[in-house]
Amino acid sequence: MKLWSKKIFNKSIRSLHRDLGYLFIGLTLIYAISGILLVLKKDEQNPSYREIVLEKVAKTNLTPDELKAFWKDHFSDAPKLTRIIxxxxxxxxxxxxxxGKYYPYDGKIxxxxxxxxxxxxxVNDIHYNSGKRFSSIAMIYAIGLIFFAISGAVMVKGKKGFKKRGVWLMIIGFIIPVLLFFYT
Known part of the structure; x- marks a missing residue:
């Protein structure tokens, strides 16, 4: 009897595909959600931050030192002033x-x-790999996706298997992004 038969190999691939698939659900959701956020971001604005616009009015024609003193006395609800140029x-x-900006002629801030x-x-820190903290996770995830693609292709047999149907869908999967790259 063979130590590693085709039946045992198929069963092992299916079990590994299933169990790793469960493990990778969290990573897939994080990368998918952050990818959607990146696609939907507006005007190169980082979706990790919310922009808050404030308008204030100060006295006119203040010097930088006078503006600092005015800020301290009148704008306790505004963020801390750190520098004026x-x-x-x-x-x-x-x-x-x-x-921000202070317009001395009318006092507008x-x-x-x-x-x-x-x-x-x-999720964006993970997607962008900020600080290179997630390089090992990204590499493991990429290798896992390659495994899922190959193991998923060889698991299904017959007329709906990879050799009959899957190869054509795989080719279409390659063609779509290539066409979008060249025609958009």
């Missing part, structure tokens, strides 16, 4: 978590701050 007719304002959305930040 005067330009020609506007001051560039840096606040904690954002930036426009601020844009960014608030982190934790779940989006988490």
């Amino acid at each position: 005067p330009a020609e007719d506007v001051y560039n304002i840096y606040v904690k978590g954002g930036l 426009e601020l844009t701050t960014y608030k982190k959305i934790p779940i989006y930040k988490f």
Whole structure:
């Protein structure tokens, strides 16, 4: 009797495909959700952050030092002011978590701050591999997907198997992204 028969091999591939498939559900969901978020992002805005626009009014013609003092006294609800850089007719304002402008001639202040959305930040950090923390997981996941593609192809036999039907669907699966790449 053979130690490794075709029947044992098929059963082993099916079991491994099934069990690894269960294991990879979480990774697949994280990569899929973050991929959808990246596709839907607007104007290159990072979906991990929510943009908050604030408009305030201060006294006119304040110097940078006067603006700092005014900020401290009147804008306790605004983010902490960290830096002011005067330009020609506007001051560039840096606040904690954002930036803005002060227009001395009319006292108008426009601020844009960014608030982190934790779940989006988490899935995008994994998808972008920020800090290279997820390189080993990404490599294992990629190898797992290759295994799923090959094992899934050899599991089904007969007229709906890979040799009869699957090979054509696989070819279409290659052609679609190639066509989209060249024609969009």
